[in-house]
Amino acid sequence: MIITTIETIPGMRVKEHxxxxxxxxxxxxxxxxxxxxxxxxxxxGELKSYTHLLSEAREEAVKRMIEQARKLRANAxxxxxxxxxSITAGAAEVYAYGTAVEVEKAEG
Amino acid sequence: xxxxxIIITFLAITYLTGRYIEKNHYKKxxxxxxxxxxxxxxxxxxxxxxxxxxxxxxxxxxGEAVIAGDYFKAFTAxxxxxxxxxxxxxxxxxxxxxxxALIRMREKATxxxxxxxxxxxxxxxxxxxxxxxxxPQCAIIAYGTAVTYENE
Numbered sequence: 602m603i604i605t606t607i608e609t610i611p612g613m614r615v616k617e618h619x620x621x622x623x624x625x626x627x628x629x630x631x632x633x634x635x636x637x638x639x640x641x642x643x644x645x646g647e648l649k650s651y652t653h654l655l656s657e658a659r660e661e662a663v664k665r666m667i668e669q670a671r672k673l674r675a676n677a678x679x680x681x682x683x684x685x686x687s688i689t690a691g692a693a694e695v696y697a698y699g700t701a702v703e704v705e706k707a708e709g
Numbered sequence: 710x711x712x713x714x715i716i717i718t719f720l721a722i723t724y725l726t727g728r729y730i731e732k733n734h735y736k737k738x739x740x741x742x743x744x745x746x747x748x749x750x751x752x753x754x755x756x757x758x759x760x761x762x763x764x765x766x767x768x769x770x771x772g773e774a775v776i777a778g779d780y781f782k783a784f785t786a787x788x789x790x791x792x793x794x795x796x797x798x799x800x801x802x803x804x805x806x807x808x809x810a811l812i813r814m815r816e817k818a819t820x821x822x823x824x825x826x827x828x829x830x831x832x833x834x835x836x837x838x839x840x841x842x843x844x845p846q847c848a849i850i851a852y853g854t855a856v857t858y859e860n861e
Contacts, residue, residue, distance in 0.1 A: 605767060606825075606828065606852060606854045607758045607825055607826045608756050609758075610767060611764050612763065612764045638777070642777040642844050643723055643779060644723055644726040644779050644780075645726060645727035645779030646730040646777060647775065647776050647777070648776070649775075652775045652848075655773045655775060655848055656771075659773065681769060681852075682828070683850055684830065685832040687833065693832050695850070
């Protein structure tokens with residue numbers, strides 16, 4: 602599965618568009634991780650546990666998007682974007698979406 | 710009286726720790742940015758990017774960073790918010806988060822020749838608490854397409 606944030610894949614030709622695919626995940630902060638983060642939040646600095654949480658959420662969203670694209674028999678997703686929203690205090694949504702396409706090697 | 714002393718010491722401590730952490734972080738960011746100059750090149754907003762060269766590998770790369778402000782920043786911003794103007798203490802928090810996320814993304818793709826169409830997405834994690842003067846937590850996702858050319 603090739604995933605890009607641009608409209609085309611250089612060296613490849615888009616054979617067929619399979620439509621929009623998306624994956625979303627809502628992650629809540631861990632209360633026990635939050636304790637250390639709360640301390641860090643008063644003195645400043647990076648919240649490593651949250652960075653980890655965010656990268657996990659992003660991975661999960663992309664994974665779900667890829668699963669959907671596989672069902673459509675696509676072999677690439679182009680124009681991928683991320684959108685986020687904070688639903689309630691202490692939880693964040695990461696939403697990944699893109700266009701599933703079937704590509705083949707361009708001749709010549 | 711005792712309350713006032715506690716608050717002032719608390720503010721002083723958070724001011725010192727916050728300043729120390731921020732200074733160190735900026736130093737590290739600058740070092741890493743210098744190390745990453747031209748390796749790989751990043752370009753923003755090239756939606757229809759194409760190339761004549763043969764491509765070996767193309768994939769999406771991402772970088773995340775969550776940076777929190779300190780209590781002193783929130784306190785001073787709370788006062789400043791009444792009068793308007795730049796909340797410069799918050800600006801540096803967001804600036805650090807953005808640059809850190811970009812650096813992390815680039816560090817994941819050091820073998821790539823170019824990262825095209827880089828975008829930044831931000832989340833304010835404790836949005837609901839803004840009114841209570843709780844320090845900001847700024848979460849940034851940076852993402853783009855890393856392209857590696859075939860050796861010719």
